Amino acid sequence: MRNSIILTALALLFSCNLVSGIDPSCSIGLSEPSLGMHAVVETCSNIGSFSLGGLYGGVWEKLTYNYPSPWKxxxxxxxxxxxxxxxxxxxxxxxxxxxxxxxxxxxxxxxxxxxxxxxxxxxxxxxxxxxxxxxxxxxxxxxxxxxxxxxxxxxxxxxxxxxxxxxxxxxxxxxxxxxxxxxxxxxxxxxxxxxxxxxxxxxxxxxxxxxxxxxxxxxxxxxxxxxxxxxxxxxxxxxxxxxxxxxxxxxxxxxxxxxxxxxxxxxxxxxxxGLDPVLPVEKGSFGITEVFTQKISGDYCPGDTVDLIVDVLSEGGAREGIVDISITRRGSEVHKVSRKITAADGKVTSVAFLWKIDDEGSLGDAVYTVTAALTEDGKIKDSRSRSDLIRVDHGKCGVRESSAITSVIYSGLYILPVIVILAVLFIIIVLLYRSLNRRFEGEVRVEKSQDNEEVRLVVVNDTGKTMDEVVVEDLIPENSEIAVSTLNVVRKKDRLFWHLGDLKPGAQAILEYRIKDKAIAKNGVVRWLSGEKEYEIS
Missing domain, CATH: 2.70.98.40 (Glycoside hydrolase, family 65, N-terminal domain)
Structure with a gap:
């Protein structure tokens, strides 16, 4: 066992700002209390080995061993x-x-x-x-x-x-x-x-x-x-x-x-x-810990089967409940299913659901929203929605034959000329569609909204081309208290710099943060390798 007395002493030393460890000359740290994280790296031997700490209730705590000193x-x-x-x-x-x-x-x-x-x-x-x-x-x-x-x-x-x-x-x-x-x-x-x-x-x-x-x-x-x-x-x-x-x-x-x-x-x-516990305190002792699919990319094609998982945790005793799944597309429900569960005390119970995507007739791409709800004795104990789990991108899936054309093909060779004509017309329409898309490219759309303390900024690539190395510079009120939940965001005074990476045609990215007791700033700028666009929200 590692000596808890020594660990406690180290924590006390760190709370007094003596954060460099046993040899202050052999480590270097990167810390910003407002961001709640601290990284410490070894500089003398085992160079580059490190440790991490997080801020909890105003006290720096260990996330890896030996913090606040680096560790081989x-x-x-x-x-x-x-x-x-x-x-x-x-x-x-x-x-x-x-x-x-x-x-x-x-x-x-x-x-x-x-x-x-x-x-x-x-x-x-x-x-x-x-x-x-x-x-x-x-x-x-x-x-x-x-x-x-x-x-x-x-x-x-x-x-x-x-x-x-x-x-x-x-x-x-x-x-x-x-x-x-x-x-x-x-x-x-x-x-x-x-x-x-x-x-x-x-x-x-x-x-x-x-x-x-x-x-x-x-x-x-x-x-x-x-x-x-x-x-x-x-x-x-x-x-x-x-x-x-x-x-x-x-x-x-x-x-x-x-x-x-x-x-x-x-x-x-x-x-x-350092993020929320598996089951945050506000969810009580019986709740949903996660909703996800077995395909981490979230990319699917029409006809694919989605393997959906809902994790449920019960603390303080075994519980019985019902998990309801609702899948919607553009506001319309396309699938609904329920399952009874028994959750053992202190263990995560995984509930699996299968759903086949019936999207053969769609000409457009689709994003599905999955909502899982947990009920006990007829009362909803917890619910969670996700819109990033299931996406259908017809461009990635390739062109598929429609059921109508397939039935014509198998009805007999006597209508082969009709099929040929339909195929030629289809090719012409596709070529015209692509040509018009190239001639009339769209723009970058930016939508920004505020609901009480919750702020949501959406960037949509309607240019028809991939935007490389996108960075969003979003203005925020001076001296505002901000809590950002999106990754790759850095705050510098009255601006948030959001590093998106590449944004493909038709794709969107979402920045979410909370702002305390202030209204959002209305303007900012989106920059990428081949251009930039200033935005101002009315």
Whole structure:
């Protein structure tokens, strides 16, 4: 057991602003109390290993072990053609990266960055940026060699929540994990994992976000491990299904980048922060913890079957209830189903639903809204709606034959000339449609609204082309109290800078935040590589 007295002493020292750890000259931190996150990086040995902390009730708490000092048990590994390099001396099967540091850890415009050049002439850059209740971990790989290399990246997190070094890990659809387990890429349908200081009414929560819909990188594998066993492995670790993690838990995230050619760059983006518990206090002791599908991208085609999962948690005793599912499209309900459940005490119960998308006759794309409601004794205990789980994009699905044409084909060859004429007309119409689209391209649409404290900003790409590297600069009232729930948003005085990345034709992105006791500012600007647009909301 790690000494709780020492941990308490460290926490007290940190609360007095002595936050650099045992040797102040060997660490550098990135902290902003208004964002609620703090990252600390080692600068002397095991350079680049780190620890993370979060602000809870005005007190900085551990999200990884050894915080507020950096820790060689939380580190990255880089696999180049089978040779493994790590920022920690702990692994037996890797080379310590200290000798290859090309730029020591430093702060550059609100980013904490470290750089290495590996012997294969691979440049590795590790950077941390704090946003609202999250720290973005950005790992950039650049091949500066004249030959291609097969590259992988791994992040090993030694989780610790407050004084609990053996935090259980919640995986949506799989419940609370208390023993070692691995998830391959085909098994990663969940958008995040959570660890917390106690299963019963947690006060400290760490959340690892991996959702590609939020511009984060989808891992190739995730392992929940016992840290004392996994920290000695620089790359491959084989979990044991009988090994408990409750003494010392860790999470290992793998990213297989494949072949990276000469001069090419690849990037891994992960977010770790302190968000709500699995079942927030306001939901009581019986509620819905998550609604998701087994397809993390959310992209479907007509005729596909959606595997929908609803997670329910009961605390303080087993409960019986009913889960109702409603799926709507453009305000009209297209599917409804109910299922009785029995939720065991303190365990997450996953309820599965199947639904086939009947969208063959639609000429337009579709976004479906899924609403899950939990009732007990005829009373609604909890509900949750999501509009980012099921999307039908006909452009991605390709052209499909309509049922009408199919029936004509099979009715007999005597009407073959009619079919040929219809096919020619169809091709002409498609070509005209595409031509008109090219000639009459739309614009960027921006919609901004406020409902009490809730602010919603929607950016829609109607240009007909992909908008590259989109950044939204949204004005906010001076000295306003803002809480942002969207990722990749940085506040600078009276502006929010929202880094969207690329926005495809017809796609939309949504910024959501809360503003206290003030009306929203009306204007801002959307910028991308080939243009910009100022907006002003009436």
């Amino acid at each position: 048990g939380t580190f990255i590994s880089v696999n180049v053609d089978g040779k493994v390099y790590s920022t920690s001396e702990n692994p037996f099967d890797s080379v310590l990266m200290d000798d290859y540091v090309s730029s020591r850890p430093g702060l550059f415009d609100e980013v904490l960055e470290t750089e290495w050049i590996l012997p294969e002439n691979i440049q590795v850059t590790q950077s941390f940026m704090n946003i609202e209740n999250n720290t973005l971990v950005n790992l950039s790989i650049v091949n500066r060699d004249s030959a291609s290399h097969v590259i992988g990246v791994r992040v090993h997190l030694d989780t610790m929540l407050g004084l609990n070094d053996g935090a259980p890990i919640y995986i949506p659809g799989h419940g609370l994990r208390t023993k070692e387990v691995a998830y391959g890429q085909n098994e990663i349908s969940f958008e995040y994992w959570k660890a917390y200081n106690t299963p019963d009414k947690p006060t400290i929560v760490a959340t690892g976000l991996i959702d590609p819909k939020r511009s984060l990188t989808l891992p190739s594998q995730i392992i929940v491990s016992e840290w004392k066993k996994s920290n000695n492995a620089g790359w491959q670790y084989r979990p044991s299904a009988s090994q408990s993690i409750l003494g010392d838990s860790a999470v290992i995230i793998y990213y297989d980048l494949g072949i990276v050619g000469p001069g090419l760059k690849d990037t891994v983006l992960l977010s770790v922060g």
